[in-house]
Amino acid sequence: MPSTDPESQHLPGSLNLFDETRLRLADAETLQELRDDLLRVSFQRRDVRLDSGVQQPYFFDKYLMASRPSILRRLARFLAADVPAGTDRLAAPTLGAVAFGTAVSLETGLPLALVRTHWDGTRGSAAIEGGPHRGETVVLIEDVVVSGTRALHAVEQLRSAGATVVAVVAAIDCERGADAAMGGQGVDYVPLFRFSDFSSTRETR
């Protein structure tokens, strides 16, 4: 049997090789690094009018998050941890959340459905793709939630297709009332970060 050398245990930085975690960072530290990386990579300070009609002096560019594997993979790991046990399937609204949904699907192993945000009823396409089945328990994965309009539209579509939508798990909540809107529709709303988590940083000041 190998044994760790007792003589070296007193050296600075000595690792116990039989510990479960020796070099991995604690989740709290990883989460803070992820927050800082998200801010640096995706935060844009300019006036934007969002799909929902809301005007904001800033926005988080979800595509800049999704295009970086070093960010998306960490996001997926934390989002996956917020998917409740007993979930049958994940769902993601097009277009922005598709990469997020796929990443969480890969992380959890749960199947994914894609919900068309602007479905025009074109022949050969469906409002929900990926073959969901009636009666499945579904969790919606969202990227950056402002008012929650798109998420709730997707929840409605999934429900009318016979799914039981129990939660919306999102990367960032902009604290523009999505909490109340989701509550009103009877879904648990679990954002990984809220805008106030970023408010101590100079970028958002």
Added chain:
Amino acid sequence: MTVADANRIDMFLSELAEIGRDDRSGWSRMAFSPAEREAHHLFVRWLEGYGLETRTDTVGNTIAVLPGRADLPALATGSHLDTVYHGGNYDGAVGVAAAVEIARLLAHDGGLQSPLHVIAFAGEEGARFGTPCIGSRLLTGAFSAEDLRVMVDRDGVTAYDAAAAVGLQPGEAAAARSGFEDVACFVEVHIEQGRVLEARERPIGVVHSIGGSTRVELVFDGRADHSGATPMWLRRDALVAASEFVLAVERRARMHATTVATVGRLDVDPDSLTTVPGRVVLGLDVRDIDSERQRDLAEALLDDAVRIAAGRDVKVSARRLSDQSPVALHGTVQSVLAGAASRLDLPFITMASGASHDAAHLAKHVPTGMVFVPCREGISHSPVEWADPQHIAQAVDLVVDAFRAIDAGASL
């Protein structure tokens, strides 16, 4: 508008080359040495006549300010002037030479709305005290005077005493600290220190992330035996175990495009042709731009070490030498730099930096970008290190264009 002059950049580097030459080879302008101070004085002399106000802080960072026409936060650029032992004259120096030229061009054209800060950081190389980016970390508040007291060079001199010996005030390190509230953006020009730009035949790299590193020392303890009298089945060869480990490092690192892992040091004891190696101490350096992959890979390698040691009845122990997370640089600054490169018709690629830089520490406080220029054959930390002044001049024009765009209102 004035454009960068490659000859001036070359002249600055030639003058700098007279400082800190090492009798044995190359340059040894070590952190907190008289040679480093002399280089900072040269930097100040080069800025004379451009209307900048220059000061050196308590820990040796030299900061020059070109006033702006409006009351706005500053645009900042710079790098370092110290070297490794027997290093080259381009690592760091290129970014300072570029910063001097950026200041000259902007001053010549009447300055900007925003002030310009030109910075030569102290003590960037970890070669002397085992810790890199000392000046920039004191500046951002990541380090304090106490940290300087525990860093020791190979002669037993602390960074604190070394700084005091060259006339700095390490006890007043806190006075150097800045929240960077008055800086809107920092851009560092640096040689790539690798061969990617040469291979792609591009003069410019816009850096999107700065890699992190996890460094571990492993000791394999077997049994030193007579190489003739000990049959193979009786051996507990530490070097064979270590070799198996080195191959595991290569195999695992090859699995990801952004990961590099290296065993660059291997001490064999007793290091004798006719003795079965009894003990091996090796150094592992795992780098990635993905924070979790970096640690996951290092963890997997520790498991490999335990497995390999078990299979060979060899003992293994490990200790962490250092651990730094990667840093994603600001997307907004990257866009402005890429926009400037496109406007100037400079072919570029976006890339990760494998090496660490002052910019990684600045990025935690201020929107930060980095511009790489190729260096000949990718050689760095060597006396034959060289970068083409034309490429440096192109990087200067790029940063000037980007700063003008930010000055004109490009959002960060």
